[in-house]
Amino acid sequence: MSGAAALLTLRVNGDPVEVAAPPHWTLLEVLRYRLDLIGSKQGCDKGDCGACTVQIDGVPALACLTLAINAQGRSVTTVEALGQGPVHPLLDAFDRHNAAQCGFCTPGILMAAEALLRERRAPVSRSEAATALAGNLCRCTGYTKILDAVVDASEVLSRGTGATAGEPEGGAHG
Amino acid sequence: MADGARDPSDSPEEVGGEPCDLPEAPEEARREPWVLGKIHRKVDAMERMRGITRYTDDLKLPGMLHARILRSPHAHAKILGIDASAALAMPGVFGVVTGQDFKIPYGIIPWTPDENALAVDKVCHVGDGVACVAAVDEDTAIAACRAIKVEYEPLRAFFDPEEALKSRDKALTINPYSRKGNLSKHVRLEFGDVDGLLDGSDVVIEGEYFFEGTTHGAIEPHCAVALVEPNGILTVWSATQVSHYLHRELAKVLQLPPHRIRVIQPPLGGAFGGKSEPFDLEFCVAKLALQTGRPVKLLYTREEVFYSHRGRHPMKMRYRTGFRRDGTITAVDAKTILDGGAYSSFGLVTTYYSGQLLCAPYNFQAYRFDSTRAYTNKPACGPKRGHGSVQPRFAIEIQLDKAAVALGIDPIELRRQNDIGPGTRTVNEFKVGSNGFQECLTRVEDASGWKTRRPALPYGQGLGIAGSTYISGTNYPIYPNEMPQAAVQICLDRSGRARIFSGANDIGQGSNTMLAVIVAEELGIPLDDIRVLSADTDLCPVDLGAYSSRITLMVGNACLEAAQRLRRKVCESVARRWQVPRRRVVLAGRMAIDGQDPDRHVSSAQAFQWAEADHGLLGEVGSYNTPKDRHGDYRGGTIGASPAYSFTAHLAEVEVDAETGVVVVKKIWVAHDCGKALSRRIVEGQIEGSTYMGFGEALMEEHVVDPAHGGVHAGPSLLDYRMPTFTDTPEIAAMIVEAGDENGPYGAKEAGEGPLHSSIPAIANAIYDAVGIRLDRIPFSPPRVLAALRERAAREARGELPPHKPGPAPQGGAA
Numbered sequence: 009m010s011g012a013a014a015l016l017t018l019r020v021n022g023d024p025v026e027v028a029a030p031p032h033w034t035l036l037e038v039l040r041y042r043l044d045l046i047g048s049k050q051g052c053d054k055g056d057c058g059a060c061t062v063q064i065d066g067v068p069a070l071a072c073l074t075l076a077i078n079a080q081g082r083s084v085t086t087v088e089a090l091g092q093g094p095v096h097p098l099l100d101a102f103d104r105h106n107a108a109q110c111g112f113c114t115p116g117i118l119m120a121a122e123a124l125l126r127e128r129r130a131p132v133s134r135s136e137a138a139t140a141l142a143g144n145l146c147r148c149t150g151y152t153k154i155l156d157a158v159v160d161a162s163e164v165l166s167r168g169t170g171a172t173a174g175e176p177e178g179g180a181h182g
Numbered sequence: 183m184a185d186g187a188r189d190p191s192d193s194p195e196e197v198g199g200e201p202c203d204l205p206e207a208p209e210e211a212r213r214e215p216w217v218l219g220k221i222h223r224k225v226d227a228m229e230r231m232r233g234i235t236r237y238t239d240d241l242k243l244p245g246m247l248h249a250r251i252l253r254s255p256h257a258h259a260k261i262l263g264i265d266a267s268a269a270l271a272m273p274g275v276f277g278v279v280t281g282q283d284f285k286i287p288y289g290i291i292p293w294t295p296d297e298n299a300l301a302v303d304k305v306c307h308v309g310d311g312v313a314c315v316a317a318v319d320e321d322t323a324i325a326a327c328r329a330i331k332v333e334y335e336p337l338r339a340f341f342d343p344e345e346a347l348k349s350r351d352k353a354l355t356i357n358p359y360s361r362k363g364n365l366s367k368h369v370r371l372e373f374g375d376v377d378g379l380l381d382g383s384d385v386v387i388e389g390e391y392f393f394e395g396t397t398h399g400a401i402e403p404h405c406a407v408a409l410v411e412p413n414g415i416l417t418v419w420s421a422t423q424v425s426h427y428l429h430r431e432l433a434k435v436l437q438l439p440p441h442r443i444r445v446i447q448p449p450l451g452g453a454f455g456g457k458s459e460p461f462d463l464e465f466c467v468a469k470l471a472l473q474t475g476r477p478v479k480l481l482y483t484r485e486e487v488f489y490s491h492r493g494r495h496p497m498k499m500r501y502r503t504g505f506r507r508d509g510t511i512t513a514v515d516a517k518t519i520l521d522g523g524a525y526s527s528f529g530l531v532t533t534y535y536s537g538q539l540l541c542a543p544y545n546f547q548a549y550r551f552d553s554t555r556a557y558t559n560k561p562a563c564g565p566k567r568g569h570g571s572v573q574p575r576f577a578i579e580i581q582l583d584k585a586a587v588a589l590g591i592d593p594i595e596l597r598r599q600n601d602i603g604p605g606t607r608t609v610n611e612f613k614v615g616s617n618g619f620q621e622c623l624t625r626v627e628d629a630s631g632w633k634t635r636r637p638a639l640p641y642g643q644g645l646g647i648a649g650s651t652y653i654s655g656t657n658y659p660i661y662p663n664e665m666p667q668a669a670v671q672i673c674l675d676r677s678g679r680a681r682i683f684s685g686a687n688d689i690g691q692g693s694n695t696m697l698a699v700i701v702a703e704e705l706g707i708p709l710d711d712i713r714v715l716s717a718d719t720d721l722c723p724v725d726l727g728a729y730s731s732r733i734t735l736m737v738g739n740a741c742l743e744a745a746q747r748l749r750r751k752v753c754e755s756v757a758r759r760w761q762v763p764r765r766r767v768v769l770a771g772r773m774a775i776d777g778q779d780p781d782r783h784v785s786s787a788q789a790f791q792w793a794e795a796d797h798g799l800l801g802e803v804g805s806y807n808t809p810k811d812r813h814g815d816y817r818g819g820t821i822g823a824s825p826a827y828s829f830t831a832h833l834a835e836v837e838v839d840a841e842t843g844v845v846v847v848k849k850i851w852v853a854h855d856c857g858k859a860l861s862r863r864i865v866e867g868q869i870e871g872s873t874y875m876g877f878g879e880a881l882m883e884e885h886v887v888d889p890a891h892g893g894v895h896a897g898p899s900l901l902d903y904r905m906p907t908f909t910d911t912p913e914i915a916a917m918i919v920e921a922g923d924e925n926g927p928y929g930a931k932e933a934g935e936g937p938l939h940s941s942i943p944a945i946a947n948a949i950y951d952a953v954g955i956r957l958d959r960i961p962f963s964p965p966r967v968l969a970a971l972r973e974r975a976a977r978e979a980r981g982e983l984p985p986h987k988p989g990p991a992p993q994g995g996a997a
Contacts, residue, residue, distance in 0.1 A: 026611040030321075046240040047233015049451070051401040056900035059401050091232030099231055103223045106863040109871065110690025111230030112402045112451030118231060138908040147399050147452050148690050150475060150874030151911050153867055 020045070021089040035079050036060045036071035039086060047087035047115045051145070057145030061116035062086045068120045070143075089114035090122060098122055101161035102154070109148030117144045121158050123164055132162040139148050208422060213777070214860075216770040218703040218928060221863045224695040225709055226688070229447065236404040236541045238421040241679060243477035246407070247316040249470055250323035250480070251462060252330050253489065254305035254312055257339035257559040258356065261303055261332060264313060269326040272738050276319035277472045278330070281310035282314070283469055287359055288431045290424075290459035290564075292367075294526035296359035297436060297562075305334070306356050306524035307559050308893045309489025314466040316478050331480075334554030338971045341889040342365065343498075343521040343556035356557040366522045366532040366555040369818060374548025375610045379513035379958035383504030387584045390500050392959035393573035394886040398566055398879075399905050402451020403482040404490065409473035409678035417444045418471065420464050423453040423687045424727030425717045427660065430931050431460040435534025436468055447717035453689040454875070455565040458729045461490055468909065485617030492564030493885050495532055496521040496556070497573040501965030503581045509591045511600050513548040514540070514780050516574065520555040520563075527564035530553050531821060537732060538822030541608035543619040543829050544600040549609045549652045556740065558724045561895075565729065566736055567875060568652065579648035580945030580958065586927045593947065594627050597831075604921070609816035611814030616931070618855030619649060622831035625853035627853040630833045641989025642838050643868040646948030649831045652936030653824035654926065655732025657808045663786055666805035668736035669723035672701060672744045674752070677783050678772065678787030681706060685725030686737045691865040693733045697741045700927060704745035705752065706769025707786050731932030734860065735825060736806050738927035743804030749798065755793040756784065781932045809925060818887050826923040828936040829855040832873065832944035838952045840971055846912075847877060847945055855933035858868065868933040869916040875945070876941030877907045881961050955988030 013028040022045060029038045036053075038043040039062070051059035054071050060071040063085040090096050098118055103106070108114040124132065124140040132140075136160040138151070146154060227839035266278040278321035281302035300311045301434040311332050338354055340346035346356065346364040355363050381384055406420040406764045416438065422428050422445075429445040432438070450457070468479040474652065498519040504512035518536050522529045537551030566572075582600075586593040602608065604617035626647070627633065636645045659667055672682040680701050688694040702709050715721055725737060753767040756774045760767070760782065768775045774789035776782040794800050813823030833851045838844075852873050859865040882904040887893045897903050915935075922929025946957050955970035977983045 040240075045233070046236060049237070049402070049851075050239065051403070051451075052900045053901055054483075054484065054901070057401055087231070087233040091234070093630070095228075097226065102231055105229050106221075106224060106227070106692075106867050108224070108227045108231050109250075109692065109867060110400070110402065110450060110452040111227060111235065112237065112400075112690075114231050115233050121774070141908045143907075145399075145401060145907060146399055147454070147904055147905065148871050149867055150870035150872075150914055151476075151908050152914050153863070154868040154875075155908070 012078055016076055016080055018081060019083040021085055031077060033076050034072050035062070035074040035076045035084065038076040039071060042138065045086050045088055048111055049115060050067055051113065057113070058118045059113045061119045061144060063123055064125065065101045065121055067121045090118055095135055097164040098161040099127065101157040101164065103156040105159035105160065107149065107153040107154045113144060117146065117154060118143060120144055125162050128162065130166050132159060134159055204816070213768050213770065214704060217699055218256060219862060221860055222695060222709060222771070222861045223701060224692055224864070225698045225712065225714055226694055233290050235449045237451050238407060238419050238483050239449065241407050241419055243407065243409055244477055246477040247318065247324050247474060248320045249314055249316045249467055249478050250320065250327050250408060250983065251311045251466060252313040252327040254301065254310040256305055256334050256336050257308050257597045258337040259305050259334040260310070260337065261305065261570065263303060263333045265331040266313060269315055269329040272322065272326050272329060274322040275315060275326045276476065277316045277470045279314050279469050279473070279587050280710040284435055284465055285318065285654040286435045287436070288435050288460060289526055289662065290427060290528055290879055291526060291530050294530055296309060296357050297525040299462050304358055304473040307561050308887065309561060310524070311462040314470065315582050316470040317473055339893055340559065340924055341558055341887060341893060342927055343558055346558050349553070356559055360557060360709070363429060364557045365366060366526055366557050367530050368554045369537065370552040371537060371610065371818060373551040374513065376513045376548045376550040378514050379548045380502060380504040380515060383512045384507040385505045385588050387503045387581050387588065388501070389577065389581055389584065389958060390578040391580065393497045393499070393576055395494055395563060395959050396566065396883045397488065397491055397885040397903065398454040398456030399903065400452030401455055403484060403487045404463060405479070405481040406467045407477060408467035409477040410471045412962065415442055415444060416468055417446065417990040418447045418464055418468055419448055420448055420710055421457055422447050422716055423450065424455045424459065424729060425691045426685060426724050426726055427721055428460050428464060429719050432464065432468055435465055437600050444720040447687050447975055450687065450689045453728065454567045455569060455729065458565055458918035459492065459725065460747040477973065484900060485931070488903065489561050490524065490893050491561035491885065492527050494566040495563040496535060498575060499577045499583050503578070503585065505589060506588065507601050509589055509596045511544055511546055513577070514546050516551040518551065518553040518574065520553060520756060521558055521560070522555045522561040523558055523562035527562045528569065532565065532570040534821040536574055538610060539571035539653065540574050541610045541612065542602050542614055542827060543617065544597070545602040546609045554887065559893055559955070567872065568935045572700045572939050572942065575650050576711055576943050576960065579940060580956065582836060583646070583947040584956070594623055594632060597647065597649050598623055611819060613812045615826055615925060616857060616921040616923035618919040619714065619829040619831070620956055621651065621919045621921070622829055622853040622855055625919060626831045626833035626851040627914060628782040629851045629917065630835065632833065641987050642840060642946045642952055642953030644836055645949055646834050646944045646946065647831065648940035648947060649826050650939035650944035651829050651934060652932060652939065653730055654735040654826040654828060654932040655820065655824055656730045657812050657823040659726055659818050666740065666807050668725055668740040668802060670697065670724055670744050670807040671801065672735060672748060673804045674748060674790045676787065676791045678707060678785060678790055678828055679711045679713065680707060682741065684714065684716045684720040684737060684741070685720045686733050687717045687728040687961060691726045691728065693737065694863065695729065695864060696734055696738060700738060700741045701745045704742070704749045706774065707772055730783050731935045734930050734932060735926045738930060739806040740804040742927045744802040745805070747802040747804070748800060751797050752789050752793045755796045756789050759792055783814060787889050824855065825925040826931045828931045828933065830936045830940050832940040834941070834944040834948040836945060836948040836952055838949055838967065840953060843968035843971065845881060845949060845962055845967060847881070848939060849913045849915065850877065850944065851915045851917070852937055853919050854933060854937045855919040855921045855931070856933040857923045857926045858920055859918045859928035860928065860930050864932045865918055866916045870914045871935040872935065872937035873941045874906060876909050877912060877945065879960060880942045880945045882910070884961055
């Protein structure tokens with residue numbers, strides 16, 4: 009049913025990738041089904057929830073609304089890249105603030121938040137963060153702890169230390 | 183005091199207190215909590231955030247087929263025939279199943295098995311499953327579904343519960359298994375002399391309320407994968423919050439013995455009650471895997487999630503509440519119609535809950551409720567966070583607010599003076615233990631500046647209060663049995679680590695972390711050294727599931743019992759080697775420490791090795807069953823009884839634009855009595871998430887089908903079903919109140935559902951305070967607000983009402 013596959017050449021999380029996929033497939037399908045990058049989630053498949061948010065050339069994009077062939081020759085970054093190497097201050101802040109409950113929307117929120125913090129390079133306010141993340145739904149948290157974490161991470165990043173902004177009392181890991 | 187519950191007055195001085203002359207003490211050395219009640223990183227959050235965790239749809243098995251369900255376009259129709267031959271002939275199609283393959287009905291409540299995995303002879307709502315195809319990929323399965331010919335004979339459909347109840351035509355009975363027409367359940371219970379007390383009341387408030395249906399909206403759609411191994415063992419992975427009940431129903435419908443089935447709940451992407459019973463997809467993938475011999479996966483589209491629903495029942499409620507002049511509540515008389523949709527789901531329980539859970543936090547001298555659940559041709563309703571009691575809470579809290587105005591009493595004072603208090607029984611005979619409601623009220627009152635700010639707020643701005651209560655698990659399991667309601671197994675190994683095996687479903691609420699916190703606290707090892715294996719019916723003890731806010735209390739107690747048994751063994755082995763009494767040994771900080779000589783200590787690994795040398799492999803189990811003295815002695819008197827009740831107060835601040843009807847909630851203060859907060863920030867997260875969800879129901883969300891278009895859903899997408907975004911959601915100030923309960927582990931009660939209830943009426947009451955209108959139906963949309971403002975303005979113009987309060991005059995009102 010899929011028709012002739014199209015051969016795509018792109019960069020994913022810094023690596024050159026060649027992948028064949030049906031021409032009507034979305035970037036989300038290619039990431040999840042061909043490359044097994046499962047961090048980007050399918051919540052609605054219509055661009056309503058933001059759980060599939062990735063970055064294309066550094067700009068947040070909805071992978072479920074992006075045809076994979078439109079990523080030809082471009083650089084795609086998924087949450088898996090954020091999770092490589094030393095713990096990213098955003099991940100650390102989300103972890104300390106319990107900003108992820110079920111965690112299903114979190115990868116998309118992290119990718120949108122990372123773009124905001126990288127662009128701003130300064131502490132952000134709660135309302136700035138809320139505006140930047142308005143395209144991402146979370147059903148668990150009521151958003152409070154996510155905003156706590158994004159603001160906290162923006163302060164850590166703008167100090168340039170990359171260190172955590174103080175462990176929760178009682179020690180981070182118990 | 184229950185086994186394992188610690189006296190909160192334990193002082194650190196007691197650590198290492200000299201117990202030599204005492205007989206074997208039941209408790210080990212006591213100390214300040216070293217992990218408990220603090221802030222923790224969750225045991226599984228980092229891997230979820232990094233994209234490592236495999237949720238159900240992230241599973242991929244060799245040779246896996248993809249399934250899709252063909253769904254009914256009719257709200258009510260007979261199935262005259264299904265011809266799947268063209269679909270089966272398509273290349274890449276491996277199997278088709280229909281209702282003929284699933285003739286055994288099931289239902290989450292054993293007394294009401296009234297649905298089939300796929301429709302057998304008739305469809306009962308738009309979206310009812312009719313056939314399921316397994317194919318080489320999703321596109322092929324979709325095309326094959328289109329090739330299936332179904333012949334329907336449409337029947338008159340009912341979208342209004344009262345219309346459905348009126349129908350006497352057997353041919354129009356919606357549910358194929360119903361023996362009482364379109365009546366799904368009726369409950370009428372009366373306690374005390376309601377009519378006499380109402381007659382003798384100084385003020386009787388009468389009101390009619392309508393709570394619109396709302397749905398869960400978990401971001402992860404339902405998904406299931408099935409695999410049959412060569413020896414015939416069937417494994418089903420499912421995004422469920424009730425793996426044990428799914429296990430039972432799979433065995434029943436597929437007619438397989440339970441020991442031939444394994445159910446695994448992978449990490450879950452939210453649930454809120456929406457995944458708390460079996461769904462068609464689980465039966466379909468299992469049957470198709472058995473039929474084709476290949477693994478099969480089915481992922482719902484978002485549209486299917488909306489049509490599967492099982493969300494909050496629309497309820498039409500008529501309330502009469504009597505008061506004495508001093509504000510004392512005399513009697514409450516409630517009559518409720520529940521719109522159940524096509525199937526029972528949890529409806530029997532919902533019908534009881536719509537009345538039974540109302541009898542706290544306020545004392546009623548007499549109470550009557552009459553609740554009727556009707557079948558309608560809509561997606562079935564079921565449990566959503568705060569099951570069954572969010573709707574009546576909306577009604578009663580507005581009733582109280584109306585009474586406060588009528589009696590000239592401060593609305594917080596009115597609630598305070600009717601508080602049922604701790605250590606008491608409700609009018610419907612439920613035993614209430616701890617109760618922190620007074621403190622909840624005071625906390626939100628103080629934090630919001632209620633006393634000084636409320637009288638000063640101009641027209642258009644207002645503050646509103648509401649209170650509520652909820653259960654920490656139900657006292658009896660869904661199917662009657664004498665076995666424990668919760669059980670946990672813990673193993674320690676010689677590297678100093680612990681493994682927890684628990685059947686409990688972590689649905690994002692953090693129950694795995696809760697268990698790890700208990701084990702860390704008892705065994706002195708950090709959360710990093712604890713692995714939690716949960717919700718796998720082959721590996722874990724049975725747990726009944728993540729519903730009715732039961733896990734912290736029940737599974738927590740079971741875990742605490744097992745952990746304390748292990749602690750005793752470890753302390754004993756260390757004490758023997760140090761030749762000190764066992765009570766001197768303290769486990770904390772990845773060490774065993776001599777409480778009287780803290781310089782003497784060994785690593786946890788060493789302590790565990792000594793214990794393993796003494797006892798063999800270190801493993802213990804713990805079980806929990808509820809105390810049986812909590813309920814009423816009448817038919818239905820067990821439903822809604824709980825070992826412990828949480829309490830909540832919400833205080834909302836709103837701004838109402840009288841020109842547009844737009845309500846902006848500026849801030850919600852919420853104080854929740856969760857007993858003991860085992861992990862503070864996780865508890866806050868539950869309070870915030872619940873409050874947000876109630877806010878969405880109050881202002882935005884409507885799960886409705888459109889009768890004018892044959893019963894299709896009015897907006898089955900996350901765009902059209904409007905859930906609050908980052909920018910919609912108000913600031914939420916969550917406050918934890920800790921009235922420890924003797925039945926909870928360390929005193930803990932629930933936090934996941936209670937803090938939803940009163941956020942909705944608090945907003946309604948704040949809107950009244952702002953502009954003087956009563957909104958007795960949700961959601962409080964701008965057209966409804968405007969209509970109510972116009973009505974009030976007209977009454978003011980006729981001299982029936984004085985202006986509500988000073989401030990800028992309402993615009994465009996009376997015209």
